[in-house]
Amino acid sequence: MRTSAPPRRTCLFGPITVDYDARVLSPRPWTLAQSVWAAELARDRDHGDGLLELCAGAGHIGLAAAVLADRDLVQVELDPVAAAYAAANARRAGWGRRVEIRTAALQTALRAGESFPIVLADPPYLTTSATARWPEDPLPAIDGGPDGLRVIRACLQVAAEHLAHGGCLLLQVAGAGQATRVERVLQSNPRWGLRAGELRTIDADRAVLGIGRP
Numbered sequence: 001m002r003t004s005a006p007p008r009r010t011c012l013f014g015p016i017t018v019d020y021d022a023r024v025l026s027p028r029p030w031t032l033a034q035s036v037w038a039a040e041l042a043r044d045r046d047h048g049d050g051l052l053e054l055c056a057g058a059g060h061i062g063l064a065a066a067v068l069a070d071r072d073l074v075q076v077e078l079d080p081v082a083a084a085y086a087a088a089n090a091r092r093a094g095w096g097r098r099v100e101i102r103t104a105a106l107q108t109a110l111r112a113g114e115s116f117p118i119v120l121a122d123p124p125y126l127t128t129s130a131t132a133r134w135p136e137d138p139l140p141a142i143d144g145g146p147d148g149l150r151v152i153r154a155c156l157q158v159a160a161e162h163l164a165h166g167g168c169l170l171l172q173v174a175g176a177g178q179a180t181r182v183e184r185v186l187q188s189n190p191r192w193g194l195r196a197g198e199l200r201t202i203d204a205d206r207a208v209l210g211i212g213r214p
Contacts, residue, residue: 014064016093020057024082025141027060033200034120034170034208035064041118041168042069050074052116052162054106054155055123057141059086062120063093072098074116076109079140106154110162117167119159123151125174148174152182159211160192169194169211176201179209186211 006022014032038051042065050072053062059075063086066073073095077083083103090099102109124141126134127148134142144150152171159169173179176199183196197210 013060015067016060016064016089018058018060018089019092020085021081022136023138024058024079024085025137027058030202030206031061031122031172032064033202034122034172035061035068037200037208037210038062038065038118038120038170039068041170042071045117049117052076052110052119054119054121054158055151056086056101057082057122059089059099059101061122063090063095063099065118065120066095066098067093072100074100074102076102076104076106078103078105082141106151106158110158114162115164115167116162117164119163119167119169121152121155121159121169121171123155123172125149125152125172125178147181148178149181149185153185156182156185156189156192156194156211159213160189160194163194163213165213167213168197169213171209171211173207173209175203175205175207179207182209182211 008021013027018027053075056075056077062073083101087101090096125144125148126142131143179199186194194211197212199209201207
């Protein structure tokens, strides 16, 4: 017996309108700060440079950045429901022809030699034990494993292979404490060639960490 999909929800997110439902992580207003930061960085680069978003969900963070900066966008999202919403949201924003959705795992979504000057990553970063605080959120979208870093590590590995020299990865983290743990991961993997930089803190539990490749 087929079950009906949950009711569709709609919200405004910066310059775009976002559709999603209960199977997809709802847009957090604070994450617009990540979109704005990415757009600021993009404006300082060649107009032909596109953006890459990892763990895109409904696509709103990367899409808002692309619209604000007038850039093309590649989005990676494993969940087909979220990926379908990302594609629909891009079309609704008039960006359908400028957004490529790849419904695949992080480790297999990108081709050898692909390079991006700006990467946005919005991974699940809660520890498994902390996910009970957010019962309405889809578990795969928030569960970052026992230490909260399981998917973050995968994003860092992708950035190590596909972030252009002089580029920047903008990574969502669970506040300054987790940012420090991410810095330790980078220090223990010098072959990645990534360095932690500016941290833009929203509050004790939410921040965006800039990670560069010199």
